[in-house]
Amino acid sequence: MREHLYAVIMAGGVGSRLWPRSRAATPKQFLDLVGPRTMLQETAARIEPLIPLDRVLIVTAEDYAEKVGAQLPNLPEENLILEPGPRGTAPCIGLAAIILQQRDPEATMAVFPADHVIADAAGFREAIATAGQIAQDGYLVTLGITPDRPTTGYGYIQRGQPLARTGALPAFQVQRFTEKPDTATAEQFVASGEYYWNGGIFIWRVDTILDQMAGLLPALYTHLEALAQVWDSPARREALAAAWKEVPKTTIDYGVMEKAGRVAVVPVEIGWDDVGNWATLSALMESDEVGNVVRGDGQPLLLETEDTYVYTSGARLVAAAGLAGFVVVDTPDALLICPKDRAQAVRDIVAQLEAEGYNEYL
Amino acid sequence: MREHLYAVIMAGGVGSRLWPRSRAATPKQFLDLVGPRTMLQETAARIEPLIPLDRVLIVTAEDYAEKVGAQLPNLPEENLILEPGPRGTAPCIGLAAIILQQRDPEATMAVFPADHVIADAAGFREAIATAGQIAQDGYLVTLGITPDRPTTGYGYIQRGQPLARTGALPAFQVQRFTEKPDTATAEQFVASGEYYWNGGIFIWRVDTILDQMAGLLPALYTHLEALAQVWDSPARREALAAAWKEVPKTTIDYGVMEKAGRVAVVPVEIGWDDVGNWATLSALMESDEVGNVVRGDGQPLLLETEDTYVYTSGARLVAAAGLAGFVVVDTPDALLICPKDRAQAVRDIVAQLEAEGYNEYL
Numbered sequence: 001m002r003e004h005l006y007a008v009i010m011a012g013g014v015g016s017r018l019w020p021r022s023r024a025a026t027p028k029q030f031l032d033l034v035g036p037r038t039m040l041q042e043t044a045a046r047i048e049p050l051i052p053l054d055r056v057l058i059v060t061a062e063d064y065a066e067k068v069g070a071q072l073p074n075l076p077e078e079n080l081i082l083e084p085g086p087r088g089t090a091p092c093i094g095l096a097a098i099i100l101q102q103r104d105p106e107a108t109m110a111v112f113p114a115d116h117v118i119a120d121a122a123g124f125r126e127a128i129a130t131a132g133q134i135a136q137d138g139y140l141v142t143l144g145i146t147p148d149r150p151t152t153g154y155g156y157i158q159r160g161q162p163l164a165r166t167g168a169l170p171a172f173q174v175q176r177f178t179e180k181p182d183t184a185t186a187e188q189f190v191a192s193g194e195y196y197w198n199g200g201i202f203i204w205r206v207d208t209i210l211d212q213m214a215g216l217l218p219a220l221y222t223h224l225e226a227l228a229q230v231w232d233s234p235a236r237r238e239a240l241a242a243a244w245k246e247v248p249k250t251t252i253d254y255g256v257m258e259k260a261g262r263v264a265v266v267p268v269e270i271g272w273d274d275v276g277n278w279a280t281l282s283a284l285m286e287s288d289e290v291g292n293v294v295r296g297d298g299q300p301l302l303l304e305t306e307d308t309y310v311y312t313s314g315a316r317l318v319a320a321a322g323l324a325g326f327v328v329v330d331t332p333d334a335l336l337i338c339p340k341d342r343a344q345a346v347r348d349i350v351a352q353l354e355a356e357g358y359n360e361y362l
Numbered sequence: 363m364r365e366h367l368y369a370v371i372m373a374g375g376v377g378s379r380l381w382p383r384s385r386a387a388t389p390k391q392f393l394d395l396v397g398p399r400t401m402l403q404e405t406a407a408r409i410e411p412l413i414p415l416d417r418v419l420i421v422t423a424e425d426y427a428e429k430v431g432a433q434l435p436n437l438p439e440e441n442l443i444l445e446p447g448p449r450g451t452a453p454c455i456g457l458a459a460i461i462l463q464q465r466d467p468e469a470t471m472a473v474f475p476a477d478h479v480i481a482d483a484a485g486f487r488e489a490i491a492t493a494g495q496i497a498q499d500g501y502l503v504t505l506g507i508t509p510d511r512p513t514t515g516y517g518y519i520q521r522g523q524p525l526a527r528t529g530a531l532p533a534f535q536v537q538r539f540t541e542k543p544d545t546a547t548a549e550q551f552v553a554s555g556e557y558y559w560n561g562g563i564f565i566w567r568v569d570t571i572l573d574q575m576a577g578l579l580p581a582l583y584t585h586l587e588a589l590a591q592v593w594d595s596p597a598r599r600e601a602l603a604a605a606w607k608e609v610p611k612t613t614i615d616y617g618v619m620e621k622a623g624r625v626a627v628v629p630v631e632i633g634w635d636d637v638g639n640w641a642t643l644s645a646l647m648e649s650d651e652v653g654n655v656v657r658g659d660g661q662p663l664l665l666e667t668e669d670t671y672v673y674t675s676g677a678r679l680v681a682a683a684g685l686a687g688f689v690v691v692d693t694p695d696a697l698l699i700c701p702k703d704r705a706q707a708v709r710d711i712v713a714q715l716e717a718e719g720y721n722e723y724l
Binding site: 020301303304316317318319320321322323326328330331332333334335336337338339341342345346348349352353358361 | 382663665666678679680681682683684685688690692693694695696697698699700701703704707708710711714715720723
């Protein structure tokens with residue numbers, strides 16, 4: 001099976017909660033937010049021992065083609081799929097699936113976002129390998145992140161009966177998907193031990209997912225079939241643009257996973273984090289003895305400051321006194337200051353910039 | 363007496379607590395911190411109805427000669443006194459006094475800093491006029507700011523017996539000067555009703571102050587006498603440089619006021635503020651309905667932010683969420699962030715920059 005295992009990395013997001021570093025022109029996945037490599041490079045490197053780059057597809061926006069090429073110079077050109085616009089994860093995944101099916105009808109694909117952190121790369125690959133085996137029985141498989149807190153920020157997956165035939169790791173039928181719950185429900189979920197976070201990591205055979213799409217998202221499937229016919233011809237670009245104007249916007253969770261019959265979950269504890277905002281990013285990084293994390297080319301001057309994340313591009317001197325639990329992100333043209341517990345508000349800042357037409361800062 | 367009344371504006375300070383706007387090259391008094399005019403311009407304009415610019419002397423550092431010329435273009439050139447280096451207020455005032463004495467032996471001089479705010483300009487002029495009359499009886503007169511809180515940041519003046527012969531306002535003998543007291547003492551002072559803040563505003567006849575200096579600071583006085591001889595000759599600059607290397611560093615408070623016999627105080631309530639730091643500056647300015655004060659050429663984006671002062675030069679976008687009681691000062695090459703109650707720490711930031719040799723930011 002292993003030579004039929006492919007990776008599909010979704011790299012089209014905008015990452016607005018990591019503004020002002022994450023911008024429309026260079027979103028989160030193309031930034032070295034956590035380590036010396038960009039998140040996209042890290043994502044490709046993480047899977048590489050299991051799936052080499054020639055079996056990795058990157059799906060992203062047309063505008064980011066050059067960025068992907070520069071960051072993954074060894075990626076075969078035909079492995080780069082450029083969406084004319086964002087239509088949700090279902091069309092994106094469907095397109096990758098039908099392209100893979102043409103190349104290899106036996107293909108199994110592992111889908112994951114380009115902008116997540118996974119501390120335990122070996123554990124991640126083991127889970128993907130296990131999920132790949134389960135997928136051979138016609139399952140749509142998802143990794144279930146074992147929750148360590150009752151957050152209301154993620155979707156939850158309830159496990160059902162254990163699967164008899166699995167790989168190195170245990171796996172379960174999926175009982176139910178629940179979108180972001182309220183706090184009481186989330187607490188109940190976590191206390192029960194039966195629920196996992198939905199981290200958006202999926203594994204399935206291409207024939208399985210395309211069968212499901214044909215049944216559950218027939219309009220999309222019709223477009224995909226037509227696109228497959230012209231994919232390797234000069235008509236590709238125009239056909240894709242036309243199709244993408246018409247396909248309904250849908251997520252794979254809502255469009256397929258919540259409705260499909262044969263769905264399985266492989267529970268994992270792999271140090272997963274979606275790097276949702278500056279506070280969660282900061283928590284992933286090693287801090288100094290007073291809890292400060294300092295990144296970027298500049299050297300800030302921090303007096304009596306603790307539990308604070310400072311990124312400074314070096315374009316100017318950043319000096320602070322008396323900060324506790326703050327985020328300061330200083331880029332050449334925009335500066336963000338907020339307490340860590342308000343890091344989600346960055347999305348509102350970006351929304352306001354958008355509403356007021358400050359496109360140069362987006 | 364009025365045509366013999368002169369003003370001496372001390373404009374040589376560095377204002378490090380208002381960093382990063384106040385810099386070695388352009389300190390506080392040359393900035394438009396409070397209104398559309400610079401503090402120096404404001405200081406000259408405030409006294410002008412009583413003392414026109416041709417009877418105003420500005421004492422400042424050599425480096426600031428151009429700034430003074432640009433900001434007060436109508437100041438006669440001979441009214442600009444350039445110190446080769448800072449030696450404290452006593453030499454500065456002594457030099458101005460002896461120069462004035464040469465021009466007008468009947469001169470009475472009012473001395474005040476260039477970087478204070480006085481809301482009630484008419485009240486200020488009335489107090490200076492009253493003090494000028496008292497000065498004719500050979501008093502060293504100081505304005506005593508009626509305290510509205512027991513701050514430990516200023517020196518205090520205790521009043522003694524009321525003066526019989528005064529101007530439009532009451533005045534008192536000075537009983538005692540006390541340098542910055544501790545909190546308990548300050549509380550006692552304010553509760554007694556007998557104490558005033560020392561705002562560094564003095565009025566005296568030049569012959570009175572020079573007599574006192576001859577007695578109390580004889581080394582300085584000898585230098586001043588010698589300088590007077592060469593002031594209007596080409597030897598001035600060299601003589602001043604040589605003298606200023608030798609004169610002992612002394613303040614007028616310690617060197618003269620605390621020791622002199624005939625000292626008077628004119629109590630005032632004129633909306634005086636020394637604009638000591640960003641928090642006190644902010645408190646002087648009109649805020650919006652949630653207590654924010656926004657200044658500078660840029661327009662910051664403030665979400666759920668209150669009681670916060672933001673200056674932004676417009677060199678970049680400043681965005682903040684969830685700030686309460688903060689100061690954010692964004693200049694093209696340096697940024698300051700601190701809670702208002704830590705605004706005094708700015709001095710420590712500047713000291714650290716100095717210690718680490720970051721002269722470009724000083």
